[in-house]
Amino acid sequence: MLSIDLVPCLSDNYAYLLHDPVSGAVGIVDPSEAPPVLAALAARGWKLTHIFNTHHHFDHTGGNIPLKEATGAVVIGPKADAHRIPGLDTGVGEGDTVTFGTETGGVFDIPAHTTGHIALYFAASKAVFTGDTLFAMGCGRLFEGTPADMFAAMRKLEALPGDTRVYCGHEYTESNGRFALHVEPDNADIQAEMVKVRALRAAHEPTIPSTIALERRTNPFMRAANAGELGARRAAKDSFK
Numbered sequence: 001m002l003s004i005d006l007v008p009c010l011s012d013n014y015a016y017l018l019h020d021p022v023s024g025a026v027g028i029v030d031p032s033e034a035p036p037v038l039a040a041l042a043a044r045g046w047k048l049t050h051i052f053n054t055h056h057h058f059d060h061t062g063g064n065i066p067l068k069e070a071t072g073a074v075v076i077g078p079k080a081d082a083h084r085i086p087g088l089d090t091g092v093g094e095g096d097t098v099t100f101g102t103e104t105g106g107v108f109d110i111p112a113h114t115t116g117h118i119a120l121y122f123a124a125s126k127a128v129f130t131g132d133t134l135f136a137m138g139c140g141r142l143f144e145g146t147p148a149d150m151f152a153a154m155r156k157l158e159a160l161p162g163d164t165r166v167y168c169g170h171e172y173t174e175s176n177g178r179f180a181l182h183v184e185p186d187n188a189d190i191q192a193e194m195v196k197v198r199a200l201r202a203a204h205e206p207t208i209p210s211t212i213a214l215e216r217r218t219n220p221f222m223r224a225a226n227a228g229e230l231g232a233r234r235a236a237k238d239s240f241k
């Protein structure tokens with residue numbers, strides 16, 4: 001079972017520090033920047049072995065080169081965007097597996113936010129890293145894909161076991177939840193979740209991880225009936241205050 005620690009980066013990004021206590025492997029998912037990751041490693045006395053990226057955006061890859069230079073860690077990311085992932089060593093896509101210490105991660109292609117966007121799923125540790133595709137109660141903007149792409153991505157993620165923990169790229173939960181309540185004002189699960197989320201954020205605590213089961217009940221994009229409805233909701237969220 002991996003330990004997974006949040007490493008806050010930039011203004012609202014999370015990188016995730018992974019540790020396999022059996023092998024000593026240490027990974028970071030989506031390092032926006034190197035300094036907070038290096039500080040987290042130093043505090044634990046760990047040496048970084050793996051860098052994982054979900055997609056090419058700078059706020060998910062900005063730490064790749066300095067971390068690779070400092071530690072010699074290998075960089076693993078979406079092969080569909082290999083030319084845009086700094087320092088990439090191994091490109092992966094749908095159906096590939098990644099070996100991390102004694103754990104094996106599965107890879108899903110979930111394009112929509114960007115052309116090459118992957119999810120990493122560690123079944124034994126009940127954890128999925130969803131980057132900027134699936135957020136707690138939300139989804140990423142459609143910069144390089146279509147509502148149909150995002151609808152398909154949601155079907156892959158929705159199919160994971162309900163107790164899978166969802167680790168996404170940003171702390172957007174409170175804003176997402178306000179929009180979710182706008183879409184489904186009578187949804188008791190969203191109402192209850194927002195009580196928890198508002199309390200956590202008032203205390204400056206993270207709301208991550210969510211779970212797949214919670215997203216099925218509260219996420220207006222996972223709950224959209226078809227690509228058209230998802231696209232209309234995404235367009236409404238883009239201008240939602």
Ligand code: ZN
Pocket residue numbers: 055057113132
């Ligand atoms: Zn992004």
Ligand code: FE
Pocket residue numbers: 057059060132169170
């Ligand atoms: Fe991002």
